[in-house]
Amino acid sequence: MTMQESSQAAKACFVDANATLSKVFAQLHRPAEFALAVNGQPDVTSADLPRLLAGQSIAIVDHTAVPTDIARQCPDLKHIVFLGTGARSYMNPEALAELGIEVHIIKGYGDTAVAECAFSLMWAAAKGFSRMDREMRAGNWLRTDAIQLSGKTLGLVGFGGIADEMARLALGAGMRVLAWNRTPKTRAGVEFVAIEELLARSDVVSLHLLLNDETKGFLSGERIAGMKDGAILINTARGALVDEDAMVAALQSGKLFHAGLDVFTVEPLPAGHVLTTLPNVTLSAHSAFRTPEANANLVGAALDHCRRIVGQA
Numbered sequence: 001m002t003m004q005e006s007s008q009a010a011k012a013c014f015v016d017a018n019a020t021l022s023k024v025f026a027q028l029h030r031p032a033e034f035a036l037a038v039n040g041q042p043d044v045t046s047a048d049l050p051r052l053l054a055g056q057s058i059a060i061v062d063h064t065a066v067p068t069d070i071a072r073q074c075p076d077l078k079h080i081v082f083l084g085t086g087a088r089s090y091m092n093p094e095a096l097a098e099l100g101i102e103v104h105i106i107k108g109y110g111d112t113a114v115a116e117c118a119f120s121l122m123w124a125a126a127k128g129f130s131r132m133d134r135e136m137r138a139g140n141w142l143r144t145d146a147i148q149l150s151g152k153t154l155g156l157v158g159f160g161g162i163a164d165e166m167a168r169l170a171l172g173a174g175m176r177v178l179a180w181n182r183t184p185k186t187r188a189g190v191e192f193v194a195i196e197e198l199l200a201r202s203d204v205v206s207l208h209l210l211l212n213d214e215t216k217g218f219l220s221g222e223r224i225a226g227m228k229d230g231a232i233l234i235n236t237a238r239g240a241l242v243d244e245d246a247m248v249a250a251l252q253s254g255k256l257f258h259a260g261l262d263v264f265t266v267e268p269l270p271a272g273h274v275l276t277t278l279p280n281v282t283l284s285a286h287s288a289f290r291t292p293e294a295n296a297n298l299v300g301a302a303l304d305h306c307r308r309i310v311g312q313a
Contacts, residue, residue, distance in 0.1 A: 011035045012058035012306050015049060018042040021062065024299045034310045046070045053077050058309060060302055066091040068099070077101055081305045083298055086211055086238055104305045108161050109297035110289035115165030117288030118206050118236045121260025123149065125232045130282040147257070150174035155202030157195070158209035158237070159185050166206060178202055199223055204232040211238035221246030230257045236288045239264040251278050262288045
C-alpha cells in the first residue's frame with residue numbers, strides 16, 4: 001500500500017474535543033496526510049463511541065472512558081491515541097490489546113505546565129490564599145499564619161520530567177529537594193533517599209508517579225502517618241495514588257497542614273464532596289496541563305502518532 005493509499009484508508013476521530021483542542025487540531029492537522037473528524041462535544045459518553053467510531057481505525061481520546069465491552073462494538077478500531085499518560089484511568093490497555101487495539105500515550109508534553117501548577121499549589125497552600133479569598137468574598141477579614149518556604153524541604157515522590165522541572169523551580173526558590181524514584185536516578189542539587197526518609201523529612205510532599213497496579217494507593221494511611229507533622233501534600237498526578245479517606249482524616253486532625261489537589265479519585269469532583277468542605281484544601285479541576293504551549297505539544301504529538309500509524313498501514 002502506498003503512502004497515499006494508507007492516508008486514504010486510515011481514518012481518525014477525536015471523540016471528545018473541547019473548543020480549545022478543536023482549534024489546535026484545526027491549526028496543526030494536514031488533511032492530505034489522513035482523514036480526521038473532530039467531534040467538538042466534550043461531554044460525550046462511552047455509549048456514544050460506537051457511533052462516532054464507525055469506519056474509524058484511530059480514536060483520539062482526551063477524557064472519555066473506553067470500556068472493553070464498548071470497544072468490542074467498534075470493529076474498525078485498531079488504535080487509541082490517548083491525550084496524556086494516564087490511559088489506565090480510562091481504559092484497560094491489556095484487554096484492548098486482546099481485541100487487536102493498541103493504546104498509545106503521550107509523555108512529556110506538559111512537564112513545565114504541570115510543574116508550575118504543582119509549584120503554585122504549594123505556595124497557595126503555604127500562604128493560605130484560597131481560604132482567605134473565600135472568607136473575604138463572604139465578608140470576613142480572615143488573616144492566617146503562613147509558612148515560609150525558603151529553606152524548607154520539598155520531597156518529590158517519583159522523578160520524571162515533571163518532577164525534574166519542579167526541582168528546578170524549588171531549588172531556584174531556595175528550598176532543599178529530596179526525591180524518591182522506583183529506579184535509581186541522579187540530579188544535581190537533589191538528594192535521593194528512601195521513601196520513608198523522604199516522608200519523614202519533607203515539609204512539602206509532591207506526588208509525581210504514574211498510576212498503575214503497583215502505585216494505586218501508594219500514599220497509604222500508614223505512609224501518611226509517617227509524614228512530618230504539619231506537612232503540605234501536593235498531588236497533580238492521579239487521585240488514586242492516595243488513600244483519600246486517610247488524607248481527609250489527616251487534614252481534619254491537623255496531621256497535614258494543607259493539601260493542594262489538581263486530581264481526584266472521582267472526576268469531576270462530586271458536589272458536596274468532603275474535600276470541598278475542608279478549609280485547609282486548595283482545589284483545581286485537573287487543569288495543570290492546560291496551557292497553550294502544552295496544548296500545542298500535546299496535539300503535535302498526537303498527530304505524530306497518527307502519522308506513524310498511517311505509515312505502518
